[in-house]
Amino acid sequence: MLASCGSSSHGNPALSNIVIATRESRLALWQAEHVQRLLQERGHSVSLLGMTTLGDQILDRTLSKVGGKGLFVKELETALDDGRADIAVHSLKDVPMELPEGFVLACVLEREDPRDAFVSPKYATLDDLPQGAVVGTSSLRRMVLLRALRPDLRIEPLRGNLDTRLRKLDDGQYDGIILAAAGLKRLGLESRIRTAFEPETMLPAAGQGALGIEVRANRADLIEILAPLMHRPDALAVTSERAVSRAMGGSCSMPLAAHARWQVDGTLRIEAAWGDIDGAGVLVRAEAQGAVGDAAQAEALGDEAASLLRAAGAN
Structure with a gap:
């Protein structure tokens, strides 16, 4: 609440x-x-x-x-x-x-910047990774989105705080890792970001x-x-995103993404994605857009996006 x-x-x-x-x-x-x-x-x-x-x-x-x-x-x-x-x-x-x-x-x-960031000592972009390269993340959301982008990659678990994750990368345990751009920027580590994924490519987590x-x-x-x-505009956007997750029963055990952005006409547009962690590249997307002036309207927009996800096959 x-x-x-x-x-x-x-x-x-x-x-x-x-x-x-x-x-x-x-x-x-x-x-x-x-x-x-x-x-x-x-x-x-x-x-x-x-x-x-x-x-x-x-x-x-x-x-x-x-x-x-x-x-x-x-x-x-x-x-x-x-x-x-x-x-x-x-x-x-x-x-x-x-x-x-x-x-x-x-x-x-x-x-702060809500996007995911690709971090690697050798490769500038995800596309530059060789076939079968090892990418680190323990986020189910990132796993399903990565599989949709590069099904050939080997995705390995990556836990620990930000510094621990970077150290594991630098020790050669991974060819690249995916982190939140916001954390890197807040700690003055923006130079470690090789590529920031646009939301259309890798949709952020709710509230990221x-x-x-x-x-x-x-x-x-x-x-x-x-x-x-x-910050009222960001609070309403985040409320909408969290409503998607709440409606879907969202937790760490659900590979779910939700990201809302204000449009030039003053409406709020929310995009959501759900993936089947056990399926081969199954990824369902949905979006909704509308006028949002308070938390109740933001939640209603998020609920609408969740309903569209379920109608498209997300469960």
Whole structure:
């Protein structure tokens, strides 16, 4: 659920200290420190509570086999619940579509580049890879999209934080890997991107490139403080994308993509794709477009895209 984040005409009250719960990877800390700076610029005192989640600890199995993306957020939510922290900053593509009762997304920040990136020390593009080359990813979405583009490739699991994945690539375990462009750019590693896939070629995951801030639903004080950080156009686009995943029962165990973009006429266009992880190149696509002025309309557009996917054979 996305909380209403309209700005208050009474100004934002200052708390004695806002504690941000964050994972301790370099990227997660960058994201938390980014929100910390934004809040400090508005006069708030902010500190970080670093935590290691179960998702960070289990690196020998794919997320779809050990409980899904919720493994990255559960410990942070526990810290919010027991009062050790006030807010949690998440990469939205890692946040389950249904939040536990009593929690809300207080706001969505302006989105970074939502595209996937091809990273390789030897090859400039995916097309340059030789027959049978090894590409690393543990995302089921990326697996089915890669198979549709290059069925000859060998796709091998790739887990770990961003630096770990790059190290495995540099050690020669893969000919290329697929990463989110946003993470590389946030850490000043844009030079590692050989090619950024356009969405038409490799459709991003719901919420990719966006940061979301989670709070307890009863923390109206925090929701008011966070309101100025909301980027409404991106929040509506992400709401539409997450609605597709929610309607499809989306999780790490479902190879599903959803990406929404605002059009020049002011409407929102959402594209979605579903693949059969056990099938040979089975890929179903759908798109929907319409006027979106609030979260309910954004969710309805996402539901429409999901219905079109199912009608085309996605399950």
